[in-house]
């Protein structure tokens with residue numbers, strides 16, 4: 676999100692009018708206030724030692740019809 680914000684705020688980059696496409700129903704973007712709960716749920720459900728257990732994730736979308744969610748894996752740019 677930080678990266679997208681930076682791109683959108685830079686009209687010189689030519690992306691000033693770019694907006695993300697709406698998600699197909701019943702998927703919705705996770706409001707920032709609800710991200711922590713989904714991220715904690717994922718951490719609780721991932722077994723210790725699993726590849727995901729040591730990565731920092733951000734909840735970005737969830738399905739309104741079931742409990743599926745999409746997470747972004749945060750990485751450090753080199």
Ligand SMILES: [Zn+2]
Pocket residue numbers: 738739740741742743
């Ligand atoms: Zn679903």
